[in-house]
Amino acid sequence: MKFLLSLGVFLLMCISAQSQKVKIIEETTSLPIVGAIIYNESKATSVMSGIDGVAKLGQFSSDDWVFIEHLLYETSSFKLSAILEKTIFLKPKIEGLDEIVLSASKFQQSKRDIPQKIISISAKSIAFSNPQTSADLLESSGNVYIQKSQMGGGSPMIRGLSTNRLLITVDGVRMNNAIFRDGNLQNVISIDPFTIQNTEVTLGAGSVVYGSDALGGVMSFYTQNPQLSTSDTLSFKANAVVRYATANKEKTGHLDLNFGLKKWAFYSSVSYTDFDDLRMGSHGPSEYLRPEYVRTIDGADLMVANINPLIQMPTGYDQINFLQKVRYKPQEDWTFDLGLYYTTTSDYSRYDRLIRYKGDHLRSAEWNYGPQRWFMGNIQVTKLSSNSNLYDKIQATMAYQNFQESRMDRDFGKPKRNIREEAVDAISANLDLEKQLGTKTELFYGLEYIYNQVASSGSEEHIGTGTAFPTVSRYPNGSNWQSVAAYTSLKYKPNPKFVFQTGVRYNHVVLHADFTENNAYLNLPYTKTKINTGAFTGTAGVNWNPNQMLALKLNASSAFRAPNIDDIGKVFDSEPGAVVVPNDYLQPEYAYGLELGIKFNIENKVILDMATYYTLLDNTLVRRDFTLNGATEIMYDGELSTVQAIQNAAESRIYGLEVGLMVNFTEALKLKSDYNIIGGREEDDFGNRTPLRHAAPRFGATHLIWQRKKLHVDAFATYNSELSNNQLAPSEQGKGYMYASDANGNPYAPCWHTLNFRTQYQFNKAISLTASLENITDQRYKTYSSGIAAPGRNLIFSLKYTL
Known part of the structure; x- marks a missing residue:
């Protein structure tokens, strides 16, 4: 009898302990919150919510006062007895x-x-x-x-x-x-x-x-980290997504799986996307239309009329992505992470090269990128707690990457196809450390080593016979680039209102390139070249938050870019009738910047965030006319072409203003707007000033957002100012095939805007639907410097199922 009574008491205690749990979800979406920390006043006991938002509270005493904390949500506190077997809603922080x-x-x-x-x-x-x-x-x-x-x-x-x-x-x-x-x-x-x-x-x-x-x-x-189980049993979570878009008939499928044990976790993901040719909008510049394209029939190139000139033919392609991650956590402060990443595309057309004309016919019969492939394997070891005199936290990362790309082009009516293939093997090792020097000072420092090996080949293929012959490659085959660096930065925070951060880095870069193979075609005055250079860079900045309403930031920095294989050894046709050749005398370019930011927060109702910046880019690497063995023109791919090369031949001054506004009308309704103004000039060695090639027009977006429980709605507009012909960089002024024409027949980038609507509805914890109607008024436009027109009216909807 005593045995049965004891057994009954034991079972009741076990059942009671199992039932002591709480579920934590987000107030606005009713979705579970992963990684919320629950701890008592002494912080002696703590637990974490799992992938289902559930945390077990059996370790706490019934009279404990507990706190629930997450980085992205407001902290809440409760009496333990008041939350057992209940659902707790956390409110997202209004600003980040x-x-x-x-x-x-x-x-x-x-x-x-x-x-x-x-x-x-x-x-x-x-x-x-x-x-x-x-x-x-x-x-x-x-x-x-x-x-x-x-x-x-x-x-x-x-x-x-x-x-x-x-x-x-x-x-x-x-x-x-x-x-x-x-x-x-x-x-x-x-x-x-x-x-x-x-x-x-x-x-x-x-x-x-x-x-x-x-x-x-x-x-x-x-990327997503594998989630460990918060109990001794296996935890499992899966997400499946399907998506369709009308503008390019996108068909996408995605599946990810998470298996979690106490110390081991596994995350697997696969995504596949198939895109058809892209449809542009109905209302806009006629220069963007695609009235005709090239088809090759029985070995002959023919210009055929496009039945629907709004369809940009050919632009479709498909892509597949894989990700596998493994996490091992033997102790609370030790983490071992393995990541394997792989992605590949199909062949896809470089559309801006297919819309160029030469006389009365299109210049290219084909211009394709081969599959763009990327693989990475990385191992990361992290220790977040240590009694060492050298560090409190340490992270070591080693990675191997392989990049593959290729280009295949053929002129209209010509039997010769030019093929150039490239591959890069990249190895990197990083060691990053953090040390608390006192209650007010933190030190961050680290080491880095990078090694890149480049393989490159070129060939000419006769499309009729299939015979191929070697030709000049895009890069010097077998070249390598390596970098070794050490850095340190210091954070000083004497009080909660003021932070000072500063840092310095030394980087040394060595590059080797051998042009022996390409000299059979180019006759360069050298066969090998080497760059051996170093650079110091630094930064210093302050954050001052005198009160809840005002925040100020000021930051000064220097940065650099060392020449790489593309700068020093590339051979390619930069534009019709121009060829870029190697230049063995290049130096790093440097950027010196100053940034000032100010933020006003009026009772979390109106938040105005502004930043202005100025950057001086010195010794700028730019493409300029050049000579090769005294010649200003050479034959390249069967065409007499102007010789150009990358050179340290300019100085750039860039300035801008960024404005962000958030208005929280209610907890559910808010307005968010961003606007960017960018300007600047590039000056060459002769004092000539021209607009910057990569300075975008003024652009921005305004969103009116409503979010409550299961429904999330966003009505928004995106907009972009005009760039007149004299505001375009000289290299862009020569690309009339990509731009609209002004009243004088000169290329320019018109202003544009789109109106859009997006919504998401969470039916239950398993199923959600996201739908968007973009470019509602079906505008025909191009983002600046783009060869392809943006999507016209586009209905996108996706369905997500979570298990």
């Missing part, structure tokens, strides 16, 4: 001042303490904006301008700089490689938006932490 960012130092810091402007885009925001590519994701930030030469592309512009003057990182690993060019880049589309947990865009220089290329900004993408 207390948001934690990683990109500023590789370790978590409060956004409030960073003297630079950083834009954060959460996974929830990404799911709502529903971008087709990561380029579209960046565009939704309101401060990044996107150029597109074709649908399979998207080249970011930040504060008047772009391409290889901006840095892209994925989970802390730099994606920029030795052949990142000064022309428009498409590499960002290799990052799958479905897998992104958070994106941070640092506006302005980031060379102290990231080294070469981070002149205008850093785009840091952080």
Whole structure:
């Protein structure tokens, strides 16, 4: 009898302990909150909510007073007995001042303490904006301008700089490689938006932490981390998404799975997208129409009429993305992460090259990029607590990446197809450390090593016979680029209202290039070249928050970009009748910047955020006319072409103003607006001043947002000012095939605007629907410097199922 009584008491205690739990969800969306910390007053006991938002409270005493805390939500406190077996709603913070960012130092810091402007885009925001590519994701930030030469592309512009003057990182690993060019880049589309947990865009220089290329900004993408189980049993979560868009008949499918144990977790993801040819809008410049295109029938090139000139033929392609991540957490302060990433596209047309005419017919019969492939494997080891005299936190990252791309083009009526293929193997190792020197001072420091090996080949293929012969490659085959660096930065916070941060970095870059193979075609006056150069960069900035209403930021920085293989050894046709050849005498370019920011917060009802900046880009690497063995013209791909080369031949001055406004009418209704003004001039060695090539027109977006419980609605407008012919850079003035024509017949970029509506409805915890109607008035427009017109009226809808 005593045994049965004891057993009954034991079972009741077990049942009681199992029932002591709470579910934590977001107030506005009713979605579970992962990673909320629950702790008692002494902080001696704490638990974390799992992927279903549930936390078990059996470790607490019944009379405990507990606190629920999350970085993105307001902290709440309750008596434990009042929340058992209940659902707790957390309210999102109205503004992200207390948001934690990683990109500023590789370790978590409060956004409030960073003297630079950083834009954060959460996974929830990404799911709502529903971008087709990561380029579209960046565009939704309101401060990044996107150029597109074709649908399979998207080249970011930040504060008047772009391409290889901006840095892209994925989970802390730099994606920029030795052949990142000064022309428009498409590499960002290799990052799958479905897998992104958070994106941070640092506006302005980031060379102290990231080294070469981070002149205008850093785009840091952080993918989803595998979620561990909060109990001794296996936890499982899955998401499936299907999406369709009318403008390019997009068909997308995505699936991700998370398996979590106590110490091990696994996250797997696959996405597939198929795009058809893109339809432009009905109302706009007639110069953008596609009246005819080339078809090859029985080996003969024919110009055929486009049945629907609004359809940009050919622009369609498909893409597949894979991601596999593994997390092992043997102790609370130790984490081991493995990531495997792979993406590939099909062949896709470079549309801006297919709309050029030569006389009365189209210049190119075909101009395709081959599959853009990217693989990365990285291992990251993190320790967040240590008694070492050298560090409190330490993170080591090693990564291998392989990039593959190719170009295939053929002139109209010609049997010869030019094929050029490139591959880069990139190895990197980073060691980042943090040390608390006192209650007011933190030290961050680290080491970095990067090695890139370039393979490049060229061939000419006869489309009739299939025979192929070697020809000049785009880059010197077997060339390499390597960098070694050390950096340190200091954060001093004497009180909650004032923060001072400063840092310095030394970077040494060595480049080797061997032109022996290409000299059979170019007859260069040298066969090998080497760059061996170093650079110091620094930053210093302050944050001052005298009261709840006012915040001030001031930051000064220097940054650099060392010449890479693309600068020193590229051979390509930059435009019809011009060829770029290698130049073995190049030096780094430097950027010196000053930024001032001010924020007014009127009782969390009206928030006005403004920043102004000035950047001097010295020793600028630009493409200019050149001579090769005394000749100003050479034959290239069968055409007499003007010789050009990348040279340190300019100085650029860039300035701008960014304005952001948030008006919270109620908890549910708010207005958000961003506007960007960018200006500047480029001056060559002879004192000639011209507009900057990558300075975007004035652009912005205004959103009226309503969010309550299961429904999220956004009515918004995007807009862009005009650039007249004399405001275009000289290189853009020569691209009449890409622009509209003004009253004098000269190319210019017209102003444009779109009206859009987006909504998301959460039917239950498993099913949600997101629908957008973009460009409602069906405007025909191009973003600045783009060869392809933007989508016309576009209905996008996606359905998500969560298990």
